Amino acid sequence: MIDVVILFAAIIFLRTWWRYWRSSTTTTGKGLKNLPPGPRGWPLVGNLIQVILQRRHFIFIIRDLRAKYGPIFTMQMGQRTMVIVTESKLIHEALVQRGPAFASRPADSPIRLVFSVGKCAINSAEYGPLWRTLRKNFVTELINPTRVKQCSWIRKWAMANHMTRIKNEAADKGFVEVMSNCRLTICSVLICLCFGAKISEERLKYIENVLKEVMLITSPQLPDFLPLLTPLFRRQMKEAKLLRRRQMECLVPLIRNRRAFVERGENPNEEMVSPVGAAYIDSLFGLQPPAGSRPQLGEEEFVTLCSEVISAGTDTSATTVEWALLHLVLNQEIQERLYKEIVACVGNKDSSLITEEDVEKMPYLDAVVKETFRRHPPGHFLLSHAAVEDTELGGYAIPKGAYVEIYTAWVTENPELWSDPGEFRPERFMEGGDGVGVDITGTRGVKMLPFGAGRRICPAWTLGMLHINLLLAKMVHAFKWFPVPGAPPDPTETYAFTVVMKNSLKAIIVAR
Incomplete structure (x- = not known):
């Protein structure tokens, strides 16, 4: 009743x-x-039911609508007015040339608010003083060059474990499951960067699984588009609160242990391996939110801020390494050229000795990674933007608060920007190629946007590139990668926060 x-x-x-x-x-x-053109909707629900009835993933619907309505169009999804932007110059205008006008985030759904603690996160905070404070602290304390160099031992430790683990897995199973191993390694790096602690592999896997569940439960659901129906989804809200409790239970002990370590001014030990001040959480303990934005940060906010670092960095980096290895497995010539470049740079020494400075001297490695980003962008959409005020884009009116969705996949598929866009060709980023000089930050122009652009660009994009390049170089230097006989890799895509392989890559490795 x-x-x-x-x-x-x-x-x-x-x-x-x-x-x-x-x-x-x-x-x-x-x-x-005055909005951009778009499909005619139904009363009350707009295009929402039309999309649901098609029983196709949203990106395929967007591709069809782009072909019909052009580079910018509108969809009325329940109570959401969504403006879809698909064209390179319009994306650059929105995110870079007129960045402040589109730099905010739309309202969060009730389930997302459970995990963002009222939008207290760098990704979800509205454009304003709180966002600036959180972002500035993150950039200053975690990804400045001095801190990156100071924490290089963490990457060396985690990747040494990674190489041992895949070698043992290959001996036990006869093949290596690429995605699960890469996720575990990147996650261990980010947890140590956040909390300054080494934890067991079992505990690491548990945290990784909980954070993956958080990402999945915060994916768009019906009440996001029709908030009035939220009371009918009490079960989902109950599940979200239970999951939040699990998230708190697995991360709060790390926070409390680190706080005690910092307050006592202890020296690093077997568990707390980073010195005071070298962990991201250390900077949050004394961080003062802007006046009037919210009360003092507490454990709820600490869990949210550290979780977004771990989740965002783990999925995008691990997914990119898997896609890159897929093409190296399918094309042994590309793999051999990359291997020769690595050997020319570092010789045949132990792969664990490859340094962060070494990978900066490998242009073909850089080309392979960039081509992976182009051919397999981590997401086909950027995180939703919102118009800060009534404004215009491409000659159309964009009302304040409208959801501005940046569809980046078409940019990397556009034959006017890329020759043979469906082919995987790292050489396009070498001398004479159509990718030479491409700015992956989108500042000078948009041909690919793996990390977004403008004010809302991923603040840790340089760290993500470092992790991907370093991990890929070590794996190719130590092993030759082959497809499993009788079970060729399947490049079919599916969508789970990032665009991943539907069937995770399995490969045979042979020591070099």
């Missing part, structure tokens, strides 16, 4: 909202008439 009452109340409210919405959109110079 409660659900029935809520449903009738929602219908009455939706009818009232529909009348208001229709009247407001007929105002001269305002409303939907």
Whole structure:
């Protein structure tokens, strides 16, 4: 009966909202008439039900709509007005040339708010003083060159474990599962960077699984588009709160142990391996939020801020390494050229001795990684942007608060920007290729955007590139990679926060 009452109340409210919405959109110079073109929607729900009934992933629908309506178009998804931007110059205009106008984030769903603690995260915070404070602290304390160099031993330790682990797995199973091993290694690096602690592999896997569940449960759901239906999804909200409790239970002990270590001014030991001040969480203990933005940061906020670092960095980096290795397995000539470059730079010494300075001297490695980003961008959309105020883009009106969705996949597939865009050709980033001089930050122009662009670009993109290059160089230097006989790799894509292989890559390794 409660659900029935809520449903009738929602219908009455939706009818009232529909009348208001229709009247407001007929105002001269305002409303939907000035938005970019788009498919005609149904009353109350806009295009939402049309999308659901197609039973296809959203990106395939977007590709069809782009072909019909052009580089910028509108969809009314329930109560969300979504402006989809797909063209290189328009993306550059929105994110770089007019960055402040589109630098905010839209309102979070109730489930997301459980995990972001009221949008207290670098990724989700609205454009303003809190976001600036959090981002500045992150950049200063975690990814400045001095800190990156100071923490190089963490990468050396984690990647030495990685090489041992894949060697043992190959001996036991006859092949290596690439994604699971890369995720575990990158996750161990980021946990140590965040908390200054080494933890057991079993505990590491548990934290990794919990954070993966968090990412999946915060994926878009029906109440995100029709918030009035939120009361009907009490079970999902209950599951989210239980998952949040598990997230807190697995990370709060690390935070408390680190705080005690910092307050006592101890020297590094077997568990707390980073000196005071070298862990990201150390900087958060005394961080003061801007006046009026929120109270003092506490354990809830610490868990959220560290979780976003671990989750975002783990998935994007591990996914990129897997896609790169897929093409090296399928094309032994590319793999052999990369191996020769690595040997020419570092010789036949132990792979564990390859340094971060070494990979900076490997242009073909850089080309392989960039071509992987182009051919397999981590996400086909950037995180949602929101218009800070009523503005324009491409000659169309964009109302304040509209969801501005940047569809980057078409940029990397566009034959006007790339020759043979469906082919994997690292040489395009070498001398004479159509990728030479490409700015992956999008500052000078947009031909690929693996990390976003403008004010909301991923602040740790240089760290992500370092982890990918270093891990790939070590794996190719130590082993030759082959497909499993009778089970060739399957390049089919699927979507789980990042764009991943539907069937994870398995490969045979032979010591060099």
